[in-house]
Amino acid sequence: MADHAKLAVLIDADNAQPGLAEGLLAEVARYGTAHVKRAYGDWTDNHLRGWKDQLLDLSIQPIQQFGYTKGKNATDSAMIIDAMDLLYTGRFDGFCIVSSDSDFTRLAARIRESGLTVYGFGERKTPAPFVAACDRFIYTDVLGKPDSDNEKPAELAPRMKTQELRKDTRLVNLLRNAIEDAADDTGWAGLGAVGSMVSKRAPEFDSRNWGYGKLSGLIAAIGLFETEDRQHGNGKHIYVRNNKKKPAARE
Template sequence: MGTMQNYVEPRVAVFVDCDNTSPDILDYALKIASQFGRIVLRRGYGNHTTLAKTWQQALVEKAFTPCLQFQYAAGKNTSDIALGLDALEAMFDGRIDRFCLVTSDSDFAYLCRKLRERGATVSIIGEAKTPAALRNASDQFFEWAHEAGEPENQHDSKASPAVSAPREKTLVKRRPKFVVDAVALLAGQTPDGQVHLSALGQYLKRTDPAFSPDVYGYSGLVDMLKTYDLLVLTKAEGGHYTVQLGANDLVGMQPR
């Protein structure tokens, strides 16, 4: 009972770089952020044109606080600076445990590094154009595709083919070799040559914040590992999985 009473739900901040992305990303961003805890800060940063013409309705509907920043000089983006300062302030005040930054702007890579250095967890929610410098500066990167937001906003019959196209791509399943390399590395450090699935998943996320089995056409990591001839997946009595290299591991480590 004491454990339940002392449990404090993680506090999450969702800061949106409105000058850099579309309002269609907002639903996806909130779904991602909600899995980490209670969203206590919702803020959208942008100039007058962006907030008034493009983002006003979305920010109002999703209960975001608009943070308007005027441009004091041409070419100066004061919104980025405001977002960065507010994030640091929230961290130092101890109000936030996890930051979800909605942007594809690599200028925020340094902010991500500083937040993580101070113990905060940072997720980036961005588009495919997001540079590797920003992806790798985060703890976890979530890629949003513009097509994902279209079905909710479009009601004509012409939208159906566009919706099914991305799903068809997931049918082509791929088996990246770096998963085998990760198992070889982690399992090689254990006495029985096996690595728990949770540890493997955490390692893959740390090395590639954008890693997700569904990107390669799988419903989950278990589904993905089952397709590897070089890996042996074992289910323990408690329902936990372990994975290890198969008998042909040395052959499998050779480039194909």
């Protein structure tokens, strides 16, 4: 179960805002337990001073890495070396790599080659190859965008309306294809299976990117799919299918 997954959280502090740390770890908790929490950077540099309270309050271990040469980022190398050391211990089920830097693309791919799950966290500017190398990629703005002055989470973007959602052809086609692939002979597919199928095809997919907390809410807002609740034991499960095309009217 995801709750029992042992995760290593590695943060590129040079490339991530401290105001996101609390929301980040809350998101990590959805996928497992953070057995290792490390933040890498040159802690003698004043630009990282905003991280101090976060490190203490959230029990994140700071890893000191001096910049040996001006213009070269030694932090990335330190993170990669530590990640491989942790990987070889065989104690973890997955890694959370927090950075918007494409330098971690090969690291993510290597960890996945070992059969472990990789969760990436970064800004919208994160290069596509790094996003694609992860099993799941979460854009940090959905966790609450930090204010530059007080680093407090700001409100998320408002929900996109039905007309706007329908114009997003990539989104609509992604959902249609996922439903079709996960459906049974009657055309119905469990929402959980649909979500898994979508994530495999688009690691960055997250209903919060469109302002919806859950996939069910996003699908309902689009209004192009049929849904129904089914009782299984003591719980309800949502099923979805593509709307059937209506026969053309006869003249």
